[in-house]
Amino acid sequence: MSIPTDTIPNISDQDLIARILAGERRLFELLIRKYNQRLYRIGMSVLKNEAEAEDAMQTAYINAYEHLPRFERRSSFGTWITRIMLNQCFEQKRKNSYILFNSEQPDNLMHMKTPANELANKELSSLLENAIAKLPEKYRLVFVMREIEDMSVRETSAALSIGEPNVKVRLNRAKTMLRENLGSYMKDHVYSFHLTRCDRIAGHVMRRLGLA
Numbered sequence: 001m002s003i004p005t006d007t008i009p010n011i012s013d014q015d016l017i018a019r020i021l022a023g024e025r026r027l028f029e030l031l032i033r034k035y036n037q038r039l040y041r042i043g044m045s046v047l048k049n050e051a052e053a054e055d056a057m058q059t060a061y062i063n064a065y066e067h068l069p070r071f072e073r074r075s076s077f078g079t080w081i082t083r084i085m086l087n088q089c090f091e092q093k094r095k096n097s098y099i100l101f102n103s104e105q106p107d108n109l110m111h112m113k114t115p116a117n118e119l120a121n122k123e124l125s126s127l128l129e130n131a132i133a134k135l136p137e138k139y140r141l142v143f144v145m146r147e148i149e150d151m152s153v154r155e156t157s158a159a160l161s162i163g164e165p166n167v168k169v170r171l172n173r174a175k176t177m178l179r180e181n182l183g184s185y186m187k188d189h190v191y192s193f194h195l196t197r198c199d200r201i202a203g204h205v206m207r208r209l210g211l212a
């Protein structure tokens with residue numbers, strides 16, 4: 001049974017972690033639900049595949065839970081789980097790299113038949129995602145983190161292990177490479193992670209951890 005997100009209003013990540021480590025392990029679901037949207041967007045920025053992004057999310061959450069006692073709080077939990085997700089995405093990308101090099105259609109990822117692509121003529125989200133997908137990965141990641149997830153320059157710098165000036169340069173470069181100013185449509189349409197998907201990820205992770 002899932003935990004309603006409104007049962008513990010305004011509780012900080014730090015307090016949640018303390019309570020999880022003290023024995024209230026099922027509260028980890030609240031952290032999953034809080035960061036699902038961010039991790040999905042980052043996963044799509046690297047992997048460009050919905051199923052692989054969700055697999056990476058589940059693995060990242062399990063790794064975070066298993067290492068939670070060693071979380072030293074030198075950065076925020078948000079930054080920490082973001083770095084775990086990035087590492088998992090890059091690892092999956094390395095493992096799958098032979099597919100890209102040996103594919104008979106080098107640009108097959110851009111033509112993959114996903115639900116979002118099939119509705120491209122009806123959904124603005126597909127148009128926005130395609131525009132962002134054309135950015136080189138290093139610019140795309142910074143753009144998603146800063147402009148869509150509202151991560152600070154410092155948090156983005158820490159997550160990607162690059163200097164703060166480099167974050168600003170990459171963001172400006174990403175903006176100039178986009179064909180149009182995507183503006184306020186970003187948050188509502190790009191890599192949206194709807195409630196049903198959030199429920200599924202939270203349920204899968206909690207079951208795999210034996211906390212459901």
